[in-house]
Amino acid sequence: KAGVTQTPRYLIKTRGQQVTLSCSPISGHRSVSWYQQTPGQGLQFLFEYFSETQRNKGNFPGRFSGRQFSNSRSEMNVSTLELGDSALYLCASSIGTGLDGYTFGSGTRLTVV
Amino acid sequence: KNEVEQSPQNLTAQEGEFITINCSYSVGISALHWLQQHPGGGIVSLFMLSSGKKKHGRLIATINIQEKHSSLHITASHPRDSAVYICAVIRTGNQFYFGTGTSLTVIP
Numbered sequence: 356k357a358g359v360t361q362t363p364r365y366l367i368k369t370r371g372q373q374v375t376l377s378c379s380p381i382s383g384h385r386s387v388s389w390y391q392q393t394p395g396q397g398l399q400f401l402f403e404y405f406s407e408t409q410r411n412k413g414n415f416p417g418r419f420s421g422r423q424f425s426n427s428r429s430e431m432n433v434s435t436l437e438l439g440d441s442a443l444y445l446c447a448s449s450i451g452t453g454l455d456g457y458t459f460g461s462g463t464r465l466t467v468v
Numbered sequence: 469k470n471e472v473e474q475s476p477q478n479l480t481a482q483e484g485e486f487i488t489i490n491c492s493y494s495v496g497i498s499a500l501h502w503l504q505q506h507p508g509g510g511i512v513s514l515f516m517l518s519s520g521k522k523k524h525g526r527l528i529a530t531i532n533i534q535e536k537h538s539s540l541h542i543t544a545s546h547p548r549d550s551a552v553y554i555c556a557v558i559r560t561g562n563q564f565y566f567g568t569g570t571s572l573t574v575i576p
Contacts, residue, residue: 388564392509398554398566411563443509457501459511 357381359448361460368467373434376463380427380448386410387429388457389421392443401444404429405451436467471495474555474567481574487542489570491555494536502529502540503554505569511554514540545574 360379368374380387388403388411400413404423421431427448433440443464447457473492481487491500502514515522515529517538522529526545531538542549555567 390564397568398556398564400564400566413563445509445511447511447513456516457513459503459513461508461510464509 359446359458359460361444361446361463363463364461366463366465368436368465370436370438370467372436373432374436374465376431376444376446376465378429378431378446378448378460380429380446381458384448384450384458385427386449386451387423387427388447388449389429389431390445390447391415392445392462393439393441398445401431433465438467441465441467470568471565472555472557472567474553474570476570477568478571479573481545481572483546483574483576485545485574487545487549487572487574489540489553489555489572491538491540491567492536493538493555493557493565495557495559495565497557498560499558500531500538501556501558501564502538503556505552505554507551514553542572545572547574547576550574 362377386405389401392398403411407423418434423429443462445462447459449455449457471494475490499518501516504512504514517531526543528541550573552569552571554569557565
């Protein structure tokens with residue numbers, strides 16, 4: 356079966372711009388979670404969506420937002436980009452019970468210049 | 469203080485050696501993940517544990533809930549095992565907390 360697909364793989368944006376990243380989960384998975392990975396902070400949890408509702412949120416500013424569509428695909432948006440937002444953004448999907456396995460996408464590498 | 473501590477941070481081993489990576493956590497959890505990340509970024513979930521022990525091929529993961537500790541063992545290590553191994557705990561409500569990772573290099 357197809358894995359978790361993240362698009363685009365690479366992205367370069369300018370400070371102040373906004374960006375939208377996409378994540379298509381495995382068919383049948385209703386939970387999509389997003390993570391940021393930087394050399395300094397490591398992996399950090401951004402938020403999780405389940406059945407089109409944000410179920411959990413990490414400690415990130417309001418510039419980071421997301422949504423989930425009825426087909427479980429999810430988008431993450433970052434507004435007013437800062438240099439520090441340069442990171443690998445990963446999403447993972449799961450069935451959504453909380454105790455099932457997670458499958459990660461390959462990530463989107465965002466560079467802010 | 470980080471909720472999840474891993475040790476060691478870096479590990480170099482000769483091919484064939486038995487490897488242990490440790491993870492200690494300070495919060496109540498519903499489950500713990502061991503993740504593998506190769507250069508280039510892609511993450512693979514190796515194990516999800518809520519109790520006991522799991523084995524997959526040459527990989528073994530154990531967890532002691534009372535002691536808030538988990539270990540990942542690799543038997544007969546191989547250069548293709550070279551990667552960063554990350555411990556992640558899931559708190560109630562599906563909040564993930566990640567360790568800083570253990571960078572493993574296996575030398576032929």
